[in-house]
Amino acid sequence: MTDISKTNSPLLESLRATAEAYPGRAALLGDHEGFTYGELLQEVTAIAAALNARDLQVVGLFANNGPRWLLVDLACQLAGVTLVPLPGFFSPQQLQHTISTSGLQALLTDMPGYFADAPVFGAGEAFAGMTLLPCTQVQPAKLPADTAKITFTSGSTGTPRGVCLSNATQFATAEALAVSLAPLRCATHMCLLPLATLLENVAGAYTCWLLGGTALVPGLERLGFSGSSQLDMQRLCACIDEHQPDSLILLPQILKSLLDQVDNFGWQPPPTLRFVAVGGGKVSADLLREATSRGLPVYEGYGLSECGSVVALNLPGAVREGAAGKPLPHCEIALRDGEIVVRGPRYLGYLGGTEDDSGSRDGWLATGDLGSRDSDGFLHITGRKKNILISSYGRNISPEWIESELLRAQEVLQCVVVGDARPYCSALLLPRPGTDATQIERWIESVNRVLPDYARIRRWAPLTQPLTFADGLLTANGRPRRDRIAERYAAVIEGLYRGDRDQANAQKTFSSAPASIPGDQNPGVA
Numbered sequence: 001m002t003d004i005s006k007t008n009s010p011l012l013e014s015l016r017a018t019a020e021a022y023p024g025r026a027a028l029l030g031d032h033e034g035f036t037y038g039e040l041l042q043e044v045t046a047i048a049a050a051l052n053a054r055d056l057q058v059v060g061l062f063a064n065n066g067p068r069w070l071l072v073d074l075a076c077q078l079a080g081v082t083l084v085p086l087p088g089f090f091s092p093q094q095l096q097h098t099i100s101t102s103g104l105q106a107l108l109t110d111m112p113g114y115f116a117d118a119p120v121f122g123a124g125e126a127f128a129g130m131t132l133l134p135c136t137q138v139q140p141a142k143l144p145a146d147t148a149k150i151t152f153t154s155g156s157t158g159t160p161r162g163v164c165l166s167n168a169t170q171f172a173t174a175e176a177l178a179v180s181l182a183p184l185r186c187a188t189h190m191c192l193l194p195l196a197t198l199l200e201n202v203a204g205a206y207t208c209w210l211l212g213g214t215a216l217v218p219g220l221e222r223l224g225f226s227g228s229s230q231l232d233m234q235r236l237c238a239c240i241d242e243h244q245p246d247s248l249i250l251l252p253q254i255l256k257s258l259l260d261q262v263d264n265f266g267w268q269p270p271p272t273l274r275f276v277a278v279g280g281g282k283v284s285a286d287l288l289r290e291a292t293s294r295g296l297p298v299y300e301g302y303g304l305s306e307c308g309s310v311v312a313l314n315l316p317g318a319v320r321e322g323a324a325g326k327p328l329p330h331c332e333i334a335l336r337d338g339e340i341v342v343r344g345p346r347y348l349g350y351l352g353g354t355e356d357d358s359g360s361r362d363g364w365l366a367t368g369d370l371g372s373r374d375s376d377g378f379l380h381i382t383g384r385k386k387n388i389l390i391s392s393y394g395r396n397i398s399p400e401w402i403e404s405e406l407l408r409a410q411e412v413l414q415c416v417v418v419g420d421a422r423p424y425c426s427a428l429l430l431p432r433p434g435t436d437a438t439q440i441e442r443w444i445e446s447v448n449r450v451l452p453d454y455a456r457i458r459r460w461a462p463l464t465q466p467l468t469f470a471d472g473l474l475t476a477n478g479r480p481r482r483d484r485i486a487e488r489y490a491a492v493i494e495g496l497y498r499g500d501r502d503q504a505n506a507q508k509t510f511s512s513a514p515a516s517i518p519g520d521q522n523p524g525v526a
Helices: 011-021 038-052 067-077 092-102 167-184 197-208 232-242 252-265 287-293 399-406 437-448 482-488 490-497
Strands: 026-029 035-036 058-062 082-085 105-108 125-127 132-136 149-153 161-165 189-191 214-216 248-249 276-277 298-304 309-313 334-337 339-341 363-372 379-384 410-420 424-433 457-462
Touching: 011 038, 011 067, 011 167, 011 197, 026 038, 035 038, 035 067, 038 197, 058 067, 058 482, 067 082, 092 161, 167 197, 167 309, 189 197, 189 232, 197 214, 197 248, 197 309, 232 252, 248 252, 252 276, 252 287, 276 424, 287 298, 298 363, 334 363, 379 399, 399 410, 399 424, 399 437, 410 482, 424 437, 424 490, 437 457, 457 490, 482 490
Parallel strands: 026 214, 058 082, 058 105, 082 149, 189 214, 189 248, 248 276, 276 298, 424 457
Antiparallel strands: 026 035, 105 132, 125 132, 149 161, 298 309, 334 339, 339 363, 363 379, 410 424
């Protein structure tokens, strides 16, 4: 199907209306090419026709950020092809799992050499500015009806889990965001996170187009990304300065690093910025307050891939410090025994499973996140249900709560709180290179003064190297994999509870290893 008037994609219907009204308006700009709304639909229609001509039903996409990524995304919607975005930060083993379980018939990539030795692919052909590699050894997968996209999340194990989404669910999220953000009149959005991240894909590009704006999609290397977990902040700031965007989406660690550029390197956010969404994990109120005071109009949000990304968001005129915002108009949020449940547009099921995998009751989706709502309806996230630590004194403790306090300091790049079945809490910390241990100890003392006794950090130890997704110690959106970290650092943790204070503070000055910046997801916010 290549007739936009008959597509089941409401996003494409909206793009057609914008193209008819403003055919010459810029819709998509990359490093080396750009498209007006009129040109975008012409290119999408041509790619969709080529996909249908090859009788493809499931296609993977492994490519750098850029206009071509989004053109293929839209073309798959028009052609009725299921798209499987493959994150560039996945390990080879995770990519193999994703390819084999999703039933790909072909893979579109701008990095064909990466798969040169993979026996699963045949000889490639030029296609849509990329290379189309046919899959020769992959078995078809049983997909729920109307599956338009399979987004893979890290889940709680190292094996990615495929979340099957319809076009309608993705559009519902983008439309709710567009309605909420319309008063800001954001004309340009710069895609900073990898487009394979549902958050940037839906909340970034789709929402921008529904507002009639221009999506700016520089390549990841232009943004300063390298490898699976490194980010050159000076390059990122230079890219922001060059494009002068109205809106951005950030992970908490990237926000923290931007503040470091402001405080220690003299960078100033561009005056064009009107809205900067932050998600992917709990963000301290102090960090958000500091960002706002330095010219970054930041607003915390919350969501998950199973709901098509964002479900709650702070907005101008409706902000509550320490909260993840109020529910967006397309969904409802409630609490059951302290767990957040969501009702509204949702996923179709997990790849290889059924909708019953969702943990839903009466249409409500159990998120696994713990939280509360205040009298004004703002949602407060306190942690993950399965991450709760229970001390040997029987106190229930959310490690995310303590970690968000410790991470307020610029000197602390990463933090994991431990203490399950232990008499007190301890922490594994990655200090900023060159930081003295005394500075860390003073900071912990100041944080402890505002924490109840049972949640105070009694001892700490330095992480020997940054936690990364590639090492299997972070999820795709930067959350710690606590079981794997506990296994990797078992001896260090035992030392913290043997009374070996020398081991906990062995390093007085820390190496110059670069800071770890995770890839997304479900930028929490998916």
